[in-house]
Amino acid sequence: MSANRKNKTEFALLGLLSLRPMSGYDMRSFMSKSIGFFWQESYGQIYPTLRVLLNEHLVTRKGEKKKKSRNRFIYTITRSGKAKLIEWLSQPSDNEPVRLEFLLKIFFGANASPSLQSAQLELYQESQKNRLKSLQGVKKGILREYENDHNYRYWLSTLRYGILITRARIQWCKETATRLEDNTDTSSNA
Numbered sequence: 001m002s003a004n005r006k007n008k009t010e011f012a013l014l015g016l017l018s019l020r021p022m023s024g025y026d027m028r029s030f031m032s033k034s035i036g037f038f039w040q041e042s043y044g045q046i047y048p049t050l051r052v053l054l055n056e057h058l059v060t061r062k063g064e065k066k067k068k069s070r071n072r073f074i075y076t077i078t079r080s081g082k083a084k085l086i087e088w089l090s091q092p093s094d095n096e097p098v099r100l101e102f103l104l105k106i107f108f109g110a111n112a113s114p115s116l117q118s119a120q121l122e123l124y125q126e127s128q129k130n131r132l133k134s135l136q137g138v139k140k141g142i143l144r145e146y147e148n149d150h151n152y153r154y155w156l157s158t159l160r161y162g163i164l165i166t167r168a169r170i171q172w173c174k175e176t177a178t179r180l181e182d183n184t185d186t187s188s189n190a
Contacts, residue, residue, distance in 0.1 A: 009041055009049045010058075014085040017059060017077035019151065024050055024073070034155070037135060037162045050075055058084055106176070117180060125173035132166045135159060 012035075016027050024046045031041060041049075053059040058081035064072040077085070102124050109117040139159050146152050 009045050010053060011085060011088045012039055012041060013046065013049055013053060013075075014058065014077055014081050014088075017075055018082060018085055021062075021074050021076040023075065033138065033141075035158070037131070037138075038158065053081065056080075109180075114180060118177065121173050121177050121180070125170055125177075128166050128169045128173065132163065132170065135162050135166060139163070 012031075013027060016022060016030060019030075022030065024043065027046055028041065028043060031039065050059065050061075054061055054075075057078060059075045059077055061073045061075050064074060102120070105120060106117065109120075139156070142152070142155055142159065146155065149155075
């Protein structure tokens with residue numbers, strides 16, 4: 001993992017802990033239900049980063065004893081951790097390179113059969129439709145459960161970004177399928 005990626009993992013975890021104390025498992029679970037459409041971390045990234053944050057006194061850890069399973073550790077952000085998070089929030093965001101395997105395959109698509117490219121487009125479009133349904137479900141959950149939370153408008157803003165991008169991808173799939181089927185050049189629409 002690059003140092004830049006590791007650094008961003010620290011801020012993702014500090015941000016989650018600014019919402020409420022959580023275990024590493026809680027963080028991963030919360031991510032998958034909220035920011036997972038634009039930011040993901042594995043347990044292999046979460047736990048080593050939590051150790052670093054603990055050593056730097058940016059979080060504290062408290063153990064919870066469990067009868068039938070391993071002890072569970074709950075992490076809480078410290079004042080220093082909150083200050084570091086706020087400092088990061090004030091910095092300009094990096095424009096990280098985009099790597100989309102699907103677009104790479106389309107770019108080199110002339111090397112494969114048109115039916116293969118059509119199948120790739122259909123699969124991708126279907127995955128985006130499923131993603132849109134999922135994002136709309138998350139939106140309903142936020143509207144239902146968090147309307148009075150001070151984070152509400154920020155969460156809806158990031159969700160709106162995901163919904164708009166996903167709709168644009170679905171539209172792009174339709175246009176590209178037509179372009180490839182008809183062998184028409186609609187590049188002036190770009």
